[in-house]
Amino acid sequence: MLRGIYTATASMAVQKSRLDILANNAANLTTPGYRADVPIVEDFRRLLAGQIERERPYAALVSRDQVRSLGPLGTGIFMTDVLVDLQPGPLRETGDPFDLALGSNSFFSVLAGNQVRYTRDGHFHRDRDGFLVTAEGNLVLAGGQPVQIPDGDMVVTLAGEIYVNGELIGQLDVVEMPPGGRWDKAGFNLFQPSANSPAPQPAATPNVQQGFLELSNVDLEFTTAHIMSSLRLFEAAQRMFQMQDETLGRAVNEIGRFT
Amino acid sequence: MLPAIRASVAGLLANKQFMEVISNNLANLNTPGFKVSRPDFRDLLYQNLTQLDGLPPETVAARVILPQLGIGTGIGGLSIDFRDGIPEPTGRPLDLAIQGPGFLQVRLPNGQVGYTRNGILHVDTDGRLVDNRGNVIEPQVGIPANFDDLTIDPDGTVRVREQGSADFRAIGRLQLAKFTNPNGLLHAGYGIFLETESSGAPQLGNPEDPGFGRMLSRMLERANVDLAQAMADLIFAQRAYQLNARALQTADQMVAMANQLRR
Numbered sequence: 001m002l003r004g005i006y007t008a009t010a011s012m013a014v015q016k017s018r019l020d021i022l023a024n025n026a027a028n029l030t031t032p033g034y035r036a037d038v039p040i041v042e043d044f045r046r047l048l049a050g051q052i053e054r055e056r057p058y059a060a061l062v063s064r065d066q067v068r069s070l071g072p073l074g075t076g077i078f079m080t081d082v083l084v085d086l087q088p089g090p091l092r093e094t095g096d097p098f099d100l101a102l103g104s105n106s107f108f109s110v111l112a113g114n115q116v117r118y119t120r121d122g123h124f125h126r127d128r129d130g131f132l133v134t135a136e137g138n139l140v141l142a143g144g145q146p147v148q149i150p151d152g153d154m155v156v157t158l159a160g161e162i163y164v165n166g167e168l169i170g171q172l173d174v175v176e177m178p179p180g181g182r183w184d185k186a187g188f189n190l191f192q193p194s195a196n197s198p199a200p201q202p203a204a205t206p207n208v209q210q211g212f213l214e215l216s217n218v219d220l221e222f223t224t225a226h227i228m229s230s231l232r233l234f235e236a237a238q239r240m241f242q243m244q245d246e247t248l249g250r251a252v253n254e255i256g257r258f259t
Numbered sequence: 260m261l262p263a264i265r266a267s268v269a270g271l272l273a274n275k276q277f278m279e280v281i282s283n284n285l286a287n288l289n290t291p292g293f294k295v296s297r298p299d300f301r302d303l304l305y306q307n308l309t310q311l312d313g314l315p316p317e318t319v320a321a322r323v324i325l326p327q328l329g330i331g332t333g334i335g336g337l338s339i340d341f342r343d344g345i346p347e348p349t350g351r352p353l354d355l356a357i358q359g360p361g362f363l364q365v366r367l368p369n370g371q372v373g374y375t376r377n378g379i380l381h382v383d384t385d386g387r388l389v390d391n392r393g394n395v396i397e398p399q400v401g402i403p404a405n406f407d408d409l410t411i412d413p414d415g416t417v418r419v420r421e422q423g424s425a426d427f428r429a430i431g432r433l434q435l436a437k438f439t440n441p442n443g444l445l446h447a448g449y450g451i452f453l454e455t456e457s458s459g460a461p462q463l464g465n466p467e468d469p470g471f472g473r474m475l476s477r478m479l480e481r482a483n484v485d486l487a488q489a490m491a492d493l494i495f496a497q498r499a500y501q502l503n504a505r506a507l508q509t510a511d512q513m514v515a516m517a518n519q520l521r522r
Contacts, residue, residue: 016513019513020263020328023262023267023270023507023510024262024263024266024329026505027269027506028329029499030300030332030496030499031301081326121301123338127439127440127459128438128439128440128443128457135301135338136299152470185329188301188302220502223502224502224505227505227506227509234513234516238519238520242520
C-alpha cells in the first residue's frame with residue numbers, strides 16, 4: 001500500500017517539473033532562436049512481484065522455487081533528462097540585411113566575455129566601431145575573429161560569406177554539433193557544449209538566410225495541450241494518493257475493530 | 260512549484276511590454292520620420308535541476324548530465340529599425356524627407372546636438388530654419404525675410420526666391436550626420452535622438468555624399484511602421500500572453516491541489 005503512495009507522489013513530482021519546463025517554453029514563445037526544452041520521463045526500475053507460496057513465509061529464508069511470479073510491477077515515473085529540441089523554428093522575413101537566420105541545425109559563434117558561445121538568434125547590428133554584434137552586444141565571430149563591417153551594401157551568402165560592396169570581408173563561423181554531442185543553454189539566447197560533449201564542428205551546410213529572423217520553435221498548441229495534460233495527470237495522481245491514504249486509514253483504524 | 264510561476268510571470272511581463280511597444284508603433288503610424296522599434300527577447304539564466312552538493316566538479320562532469328531548467332524570459336532592449344520610410348509628397352516648401360541613413364542636426368535648448376529624421380521645418384522670427392519644436396537646424400541657414408518660395412536640392416542646397424524676383428538663389432547648404440551604430444542612439448522623444456557611447460560619434464557629410472543619403476524637398480518621410488506586421492505581432496503577443504496566463508493558472512491549481520492532499 002505504501003508503495004502505491006510513493007508511485008502517486010512520483011507522478012505528482014514529475015507533472016510539477018513538466019509544468020516548470022512548459023512554463024519556461026511558454027515564456028519564450030517570442031524569443032528569437034529559442035529552442036524548446038523537452039522533458040524526458042521514464043519509469044522507475046520495474047520490480048518483479050511475486051507471491052510466496054509457503055505457509056509461514058516469515059519463518060525462514062525463502063527459496064526461488066517457492067515463489068510464484070506474478071509479473072512486473074511498476075513503481076512510478078521520474079524525469080531523467082531535459083533535452084533541447086533542435087528543430088528549426090519558423091523564419092520571419094524582416095528585409096533587414098543585418099538579420100540572419102540559419103536554415104539548418106547550425107549555430108553562429110559569438111564571443112561572450114572572453115568565451116566562445118553559440119546562438120541561433122541572428123538579430124545582429126554594427127557596434128560603434130563597425131564590428132558585427134548580437135542584440136546583446138556580443139561580438140560575432142568570422143574565422144575565429146570579430147569581424148568589422150565597413151559602410152556599404154552587405155550581402156551574406158548561404159555559406160555565411162560576408163560581402164560588402166562586392167568585396168569579401170569574412171566568413172561567419174557557423175558550427176553544428178557532431179553526432180553524440182549535446183548543447184546546454186547558457187541563458188541570454190546563448191548555448192554552450194555540455195561538459196562531456198564533443199566540441200562543435202564547422203557546419204557542412206550553414207544555410208544562412210539574409211533578411212530573415214528565426215523565431216522560437218516553441219509550438220503554441222502543443223504547449224497548451226501539454227500544460228493542460230500536466231494538470232490533469234497531476235490531478236489523477238492526487239486522487240490516487242488520497243484513495244490510498246483513505247484505504248490505509250481504514251486498514252489502520254477499522255480492521256479488527258469490534259463494534 | 261515556484262519555477263513555473265516565476266517563468267510565467269516573466270513571460271506575462273515581457274509580452275505586456277511587447278504589446279506596449281507595438282501600441283507605441285501603431286500610435287505613431289502618422290508621425291513623419293518615426294522609426295519602428297522591436298523588443299529584443301532573450302531567455303534568462305538556467306539552473307541545474309539536479310543538486311549535486313558536495314561532489315567535486317570533475318566527478319560530476321565526468322559522470323552526470325545535468326538537466327537544466329530555465330527561469331523565463333526578458334527583454335534585453337529595444338532595437339530601432341532605421342530603414343527608410345516612404346517619402347510622401349506634401350507640396351509644402353519647408354517639408355523635407357531624407358532618403359538614406361543620415362540625420363538632420365538640431366541644437367536643443369540645453370545646447371546639446373540632437374539628431375532627427377522629422378523634416379517638418381519652419382522659419383523662426385530670427386529667420387533661422389528650425390524644426391517643429393523650434394530647435395535650430397545646424398548648420399544654420401539664414402532665410403531672408405521677404406522670401407516667396409523655397410526649395411532644397413537633393414544635395415542639401417537651400418534655394419529661395421525672393422519677392423519680385425524670378426530666380427532661385429542658393430543661400431546655404433544642409434548637412435547630414437550618420438552613425439555606425441544608430442541602434443545605440445538614445446531616443447529622447449519628439450523624434451529626437453541623442454548620441455551615446457554605444458552609438459559612437461556622428462560622421463558629418465553632405466547629402467549625396469556616398470553613404471549619407473539625399474534630401475527630397477516638399478516631401479515628408481512616413482513612419483516606417485508596417486501596419487500588417489504590427490497587427491500580426493499584436494495578435495501573436497496577445498496569444499503568448501494568454502499562454503503564459505494559462506501556465507500561471509495551471510501552476511496555481513497544482514499548488515492548490517497539493518495543499519488539499521490531506522483533508
